[in-house]
Amino acid sequence: MKRIYFDHSATTPVHPEVAAVLVNYMTDLFGNPSSVHSFGREARKAMDQARRQVAALIGAESEEIFFTSGGTEADNLAIKGVALANKKKGNHIITTLIEHHAILHTCEYLEKNGFQVTYLPVDEYGMISLEALERSITDQTILISIMYANNEVGTVQPIAEIGRLARQRNIYFHTDAVQAASNLPIDVKKDGIDLLTLSGHKFNAPKGIGALYVRRGVRIEAVQHGGGHERNLRAGTENVPAIVGLGKAAEIAAQNLTDKIVTLTTLRNTLIEGVMAEIPHVKLNGHPTQRIPGNANFSFLSLEGESLLLNLDLKGIAASSGSACSAGSLDPSHVLLAMGLSHEAAHGSLRISLGWGNTMEDVQYFLNVIPEIVERLRAISPLHAERIELSAQSPCQECQLH
Numbered sequence: 001m002k003r004i005y006f007d008h009s010a011t012t013p014v015h016p017e018v019a020a021v022l023v024n025y026m027t028d029l030f031g032n033p034s035s036v037h038s039f040g041r042e043a044r045k046a047m048d049q050a051r052r053q054v055a056a057l058i059g060a061e062s063e064e065i066f067f068t069s070g071g072t073e074a075d076n077l078a079i080k081g082v083a084l085a086n087k088k089k090g091n092h093i094i095t096t097l098i099e100h101h102a103i104l105h106t107c108e109y110l111e112k113n114g115f116q117v118t119y120l121p122v123d124e125y126g127m128i129s130l131e132a133l134e135r136s137i138t139d140q141t142i143l144i145s146i147m148y149a150n151n152e153v154g155t156v157q158p159i160a161e162i163g164r165l166a167r168q169r170n171i172y173f174h175t176d177a178v179q180a181a182s183n184l185p186i187d188v189k190k191d192g193i194d195l196l197t198l199s200g201h202k203f204n205a206p207k208g209i210g211a212l213y214v215r216r217g218v219r220i221e222a223v224q225h226g227g228g229h230e231r232n233l234r235a236g237t238e239n240v241p242a243i244v245g246l247g248k249a250a251e252i253a254a255q256n257l258t259d260k261i262v263t264l265t266t267l268r269n270t271l272i273e274g275v276m277a278e279i280p281h282v283k284l285n286g287h288p289t290q291r292i293p294g295n296a297n298f299s300f301l302s303l304e305g306e307s308l309l310l311n312l313d314l315k316g317i318a319a320s321s322g323s324a325c326s327a328g329s330l331d332p333s334h335v336l337l338a339m340g341l342s343h344e345a346a347h348g349s350l351r352i353s354l355g356w357g358n359t360m361e362d363v364q365y366f367l368n369v370i371p372e373i374v375e376r377l378r379a380i381s382p383l384h385a386e387r388i389e390l391s392a393q394s395p396c397q398e399c400q401l402h
């Protein structure tokens, strides 16, 4: 059976050129970059090059890139590291309700340890309000952490405006750019970004590698202690193969950025238009235009995202849903709820995230199979029977939002 991968926001395949680099630095060039001999020097040199490649992807200097074990660790280091280093100046952090758990749970941890956190709400499109951000700033505020693009609905925040505001008020600005990297042009200098998180496996590098950009001069403390690696900010022998692979993936991403944006936007728009035209009682979640190129997120009213996923999987299509079923309880997505969706609409959500390798044939195949799946599942849904009865009296309110 044909298999189609539509879940690039969860993880991506490693690019063959990146895989070749990985193997090379696990076998022939396996040195420890801290060693003084030629093996060590080779590894060090490769790591320096990777730092330049990653820096180039986001408009940073190579000395401002610190390698971590992934996006989660980079988020932890940014938030805890800045909080600890600046606690004499203040104890207030501003973030949003729609962040990744790597940010939210880190902030909750800091709240248990004397810090105060404001979680900004978002509108129906998942967008924060700059006025609300400005109003929430106090003389205790040391850090603003707002994601570049959301991992579920793809909404892109007004990063340059946030950066300008933070700079004016002398507050550090961190952004989790895991979903934006390789999907949008990023320029940390132009946008006034002080710290930025990247994760390799979201752009065709392996899992378990990421980076934190820290602008020169930012006060930050290490959260993991040991040797003096990564200029004392992140102890532990560097994962050289993955770091060199991350560098290669960053180089490939930078070279192909414009093409990727055009290609994925075309595929994504075809997919959205197809779904909206063919299927009744469906709502597009996220911003109509300010969203990353490969993201489409729908709510199929009176359906469970889980059953949609299973049925798509039977047809060879891998996607995901905002109703992650954890430990037997159905927890609707905190992002969709923050956007004001009903529990029902949140449960019926489906995320399609396109990436490298997806084609128009893939999109057409999806558009061919989805109407039949939705119809069949709705035929056995008690919620749907109720909706049909209601809509005979008044048109579907929720669908009219967009």
Ligand SMILES: *Cc1c(COP(=O)(O)O)cnc(C)c1O
Pocket (backbone or CB within 6 Å): 009, 069, 070, 071, 072, 073, 075, 100, 102, 147, 149, 150, 151, 176, 178, 179, 199, 200, 201, 202, 208, 209, 210
């Ligand atoms: C995937 C993801 C992370 C976590 O990155 P890992 O490398 O998997 O730890 C953090 N933030 C966002 C927005 C993500 O999509």
